Amino acid sequence: MVVHEIINKTDVMDKLKKYAGKRNPTIFILDRTVDETHNMEMHEYSQMYSREEILSILKGQCQVEFIEVNWKSKRAQQALKIYESKQYVNKDGIPLSKTDAILLVWALDNSWVLITRDMTLVKASREEGRKANKTIRVFNPFVSA
Secondary structure (H helix, E strand, O other): OOOHHHHHOHHHHHHHHHEEEOOOOOOEEEEEHHHHHEEEEEHOOOOOHHHHHHHHHHHHHOOEEEEEOOOOOOOHHHHHHHHOOOOEOOOOOOOOOOOHHHHHHHHHHHEEEEOOHHHHHHHHHHHHHHOOOOOOEOOOOOOOO
16 A cells, blocks of 8 residues: 555655655545555554554645545445446456545546556556546556656
8 A cells, every 4th residue: 555655654755756746746645545554554564553643644745635535425426336346356356445446536536646556446547537538647656766
């Protein structure tokens, strides 16, 4: 997860700044992404970060816009349809996550650049972008200079 790499001070933020051409880019982050980061840090890395600590660390490195998902909104419902369709799966048969479906819809609606190395999300963003006659740009800091 990219947020893990950023809060643990790897070179991901430097690569993102170089890609964005800005010293202080803005990251739009969904509540689910922060919650998933919290859970992953606790279970996989034995690190205890609260939601506030994760946001504080991120804000120390870039501008952050925190987004609470309204699950009754049109966007969230569109994302749930994509998620529930199980149309996008990785080579191991694991479908696109609910969080990634939400990121995809928000990226489509807001012309965001997705920062990910998740190939299922990349594939889904290309296909959903094609359907909507839009392009979703994707930045993978793990292969990009």
